[in-house]
Each structure stands twice: as structure tokens, then as C-alpha cells.
Amino acid sequence: MLSKKTKYGIKALAFIAKQPGKKPVQTSEIARSENISQKFLESILLELRKSGFLGAKKGKGGGYYLIKEPEEIKMTAVIRVLEGPIAMVPCVSLNYYEKCDDCPSEETCSVHSLMIQVRDSTLKVLGENTLADLAVKEQE
Amino acid sequence: MLSKKTKYGIKALAFIAKQPGKKPVQTSEIARSENISQKFLESILLELRKSGFLGAKKGKGGGYYLIKEPEEIKMTAVIRVLEGPIAMVPCVSLNYYEKCDDCPSEETCSVHSLMIQVRDSTLKVLGENTLADLAVKEQE
DNA sequence: TTAATAACCTACTAGCCCGATAGGGTATTA
DNA sequence: TAATACCCTATCGGGCTAGTAGGTTATTAA
Numbered sequence: 001m002l003s004k005k006t007k008y009g010i011k012a013l014a015f016i017a018k019q020p021g022k023k024p025v026q027t028s029e030i031a032r033s034e035n036i037s038q039k040f041l042e043s044i045l046l047e048l049r050k051s052g053f054l055g056a057k058k059g060k061g062g063g064y065y066l067i068k069e070p071e072e073i074k075m076t077a078v079i080r081v082l083e084g085p086i087a088m089v090p091c092v093s094l095n096y097y098e099k100c101d102d103c104p105s106e107e108t109c110s111v112h113s114l115m116i117q118v119r120d121s122t123l124k125v126l127g128e129n130t131l132a133d134l135a136v137k138e139q140e
Numbered sequence: 141m142l143s144k145k146t147k148y149g150i151k152a153l154a155f156i157a158k159q160p161g162k163k164p165v166q167t168s169e170i171a172r173s174e175n176i177s178q179k180f181l182e183s184i185l186l187e188l189r190k191s192g193f194l195g196a197k198k199g200k201g202g203g204y205y206l207i208k209e210p211e212e213i214k215m216t217a218v219i220r221v222l223e224g225p226i227a228m229v230p231c232v233s234l235n236y237y238e239k240c241d242d243c244p245s246e247e248t249c250s251v252h253s254l255m256i257q258v259r260d261s262t263l264k265v266l267g268e269n270t271l272a273d274l275a276v277k278e279q280e
Numbered sequence: 281t282t283a284a285t286a287a288c289c290t291a292c293t294a295g296c297c298c299g300a301t302a303g304g305g306t307a308t309t310a
Numbered sequence: 311t312a313a314t315a316c317c318c319t320a321t322c323g324g325g326c327t328a329g330t331a332g333g334t335t336a337t338t339a340a
Contacts, residue, residue: 001225001228001229002228002229002251002255003297003298003299004298004299004300005298005299007229007251010250010251010254011249011250011251014250024315026314026315026316027315027316028315034242035241035242035243035244036242037299037300037301039300039301039302040299040300040301042315042316042317043300043317043318045316046316046317046318049316049317056315056316056317057308057315057316058306058307058308058309058314058315058316058317059307059308059309059310059313059314059315059316060308060309060310060313060314060315061308061309061310061314061315062307062308062309062314062315062316063315063316064316075254085141088141088142089141089142089147101175102174102175102176103175104175109151110150110151110154110274110275111142111147111150111151111274113274114150114215114265114266114269114273114274115142117265117269118262118265118266121261121262121264121265122258122261122262124261125254125257125258125261126254126258129254129257133254134250134251134253134254135250143326143327143328144327144328144329145327145328164286166285166286166287167286167287168286177328177329177330179329179330179331180328180329180330182286182287182288183289183329185287186287186288186289189287189288196286196287196288197286197287197337198285198286198287198288198335198336198337198338199284199285199286199287199336199337199338199339200284200285200286200337200338200339201285201286201337201338201339202285202286202287202336202337202338203286203287204287
């Protein structure tokens with residue numbers, strides 16, 4: 001299950017991406033438009049800034065803005081930062097690998113090979129989609 | 141993330157599937173072989189029986205056995221019973237649909253269309269794999 | 281008939297994480 | 311200099327996961 005944090009984060013990024021021009025967008029505006037708790041959203045945007053997706057400007061007229069072009073932002077990157085591993089099991093995760101304490105061998109594990117297939121198909125979809133694709137969808 | 145319950149359930153089913161003949165397998169034997177807490181496994185197998193995947197026989201020489209052929213058991217069905225929805229968001233779930241309380245419209249939601257793609261690719265993989273595929277993997 | 285076996289059932293719990301909320305501090309701008 | 315908006319820390323209720331505990335019921339072999 002996708003956490004609300006990730007869901008809100010993606011929505012916020014898409015909202016910022018579809019803004020005309022590059023002027024900063026305030027947290028309050030995003031929160032209002034997307035029906036998100038403002039305080040919760042603040043912490044999410046902060047994290048996205050620290051991860052290098054967003055830039056911030058303080059004071060009046062401040063807000064958050066995209067650092068890279070929407071076309072350059074793959075959804076795999078966004079989800080890995082907000083949600084963590086994309087794989088359904090740590091033992092098949094590329095970026096958050098962890099050995100199972102039960103299985104003696106990964107080669108003979110029935111779950112392992114299945115989850116690798118799931119991971120790869122998911123990675124393909126999320127790797128093909130960029131923020132630009134989402135922002136366009138939202139405008140139609 | 142896949143819960144341990146689902147993981148254990150799949151492993152147990154695969155273990156039963158690869159047994160020679162059709163004689164019942166005891167919970168204790170599966171628990172020992174797969175390093176699973178026996179009591180926890182009991183509750184999982186019970187659920188799999190109630191869902192129609194397994195049959196049970198009480199008393200000495202009893203245990204659990206598959207009701208259908210491994211080739212007929214799709215992994216989508218197993219995971220839906222043990223884990224619940226396959227979709228990452230309730231609003232794109234086929235079997236456990238639930239409307240988001242935030243989004244005003246699903247058509248314009250940026251997350252929605254992305255998650256439909258993820259769901260479909262995952263469904264494809266899990267629909268193509270049956271218990272027979274997993275049991276074979278485990279024997280190699 | 282009895283004892284052993286193994287499924288079945290109910291109840292409880294420690295620990296973790298999610299989704300916030302609260303209350304400020306700090307930098308920038310008009 | 312006052313307003314604005316980002317930044318930071320701390321806290322917390324509720325729900326879920328992954329068990330544990332303790333017993334009941336049905337079946338089989340001796």
C-alpha cells in the first residue's frame with residue numbers, strides 16, 4: 001500500500017510542475033487545492049527539498065519550486081525517497097536490500113523469484129513515467 | 141510491502157504442492173522446514189482452508205492437502221486472500237475498491253493513472269504465475 | 281476403549297508505524 | 311519593522327503486525 005505521505009508528495013510535485021512559469025508555490029496553496037493537512041504537507045515538501053527535488057524560498061512571495069525539469073524526474077526516484085523500497089520484499093530490493101532471516105537460500109525460495117518478476121515490471125512502469133507525464137494528465 | 145503472513149502462506153502452499161503424492165502435510169513439518177512459528181502458521185493454513193485452497197484432515201496422519209491442482213492456483217488469488225488488495229491505492233483496486241476522500245475527480249488525479257499502470261503490470265505477472273511454477277522453482 | 285495426534289478456536293499483547301497536531305524559530309521581503 | 315512562509319522538534323492516538331498462550335474437538339492407532 002502506498003502511504004499518504006507518498007501520495008501527497010506526488011500530488012504536490014505534480015501541482016508544482018503544472019504551474020505556469022517557475023515562480024514558487026506556497027505550501028498553503030497546495031494544501032488547499034489538494035485537500036491535504038498543511039502541517040503534514042510541510043514535512044513532506046521539506047523532505048523533497050532535502051532530497052534535491054525542490055528548491056525553497058523564504059519570506060513573502062516565497063514557496064517551493066522544481067529544481068529539475070519535470071521530464072527529468074522519474075517516478076522511481078520520487079517513490080524511493082518518500083516510500084522507500086519499491087520491491088515487495090527486502091530480499092529482492094535493489095536499493096534497500098536485506099537478507100531474510102528465515103530462507104536458507106534465495107535461489108530455491110519460491111517467493112523470491114516471483115517477487116523479482118513483480119519488482120521488474122513495477123520498475124519498468126515507474127521508470128517510464130516522469131513527473132511531466134503526471135502533470136499533463138492532471139490538466140486534461 | 142508483503143506481510144510475513146502472505147510470505148509464509150505462499151511458502152507453505154509451495155511446500156505442500158511439491159510433496160510427492162497427495163497425502164496430508166502437518167503444520168509442524170512445514171513450520172520446521174520453512175522456519176516459521178508453528179502457531180502463527182496454524183492460523184494462516186486455517187485461513188487458506190476456509191478460503192478453499194486447502195483441505196484438512198484431523199487426527200494422527202492428518203494435515204493439510206491441496207484441493208485443486210497447483211497449475212490451477214493463480215498467485216493473484218492467493219495474494220488477494222492473504223494480503224488483500226494488489227493495487228497500491230484503494231481507488232484503483234478491482235476487488236477492494238474504495239474512493240479517496242481527498243481527490244474530487246479520479247480522471248484528473250495524477251496518482252490514479254500511474255497506479256493503474258502499476259496495478260496492471262503487477263496483475264499480469266501474478267496472473268501468469270501459478271503455484272506449480274513456484275513449486276518447480278523450489279526443487280531445482 | 282483409550283491414548284495420542286493434529287487440526288481448530290478464542291483471546292491477548294508488545295511493539296511499531298502512520299498520519300497527523302502543536303508550538304514555536306528563522307530567514308526574507310514589502 | 312512587521313508580515314510572511316519556510317524550517318525544526320516533539321508528541322501522540324489508533325491501528326496493524328507478528329506473534330504467544332491455552333485450551334477444545336475430531337480422528338486414528340494401539
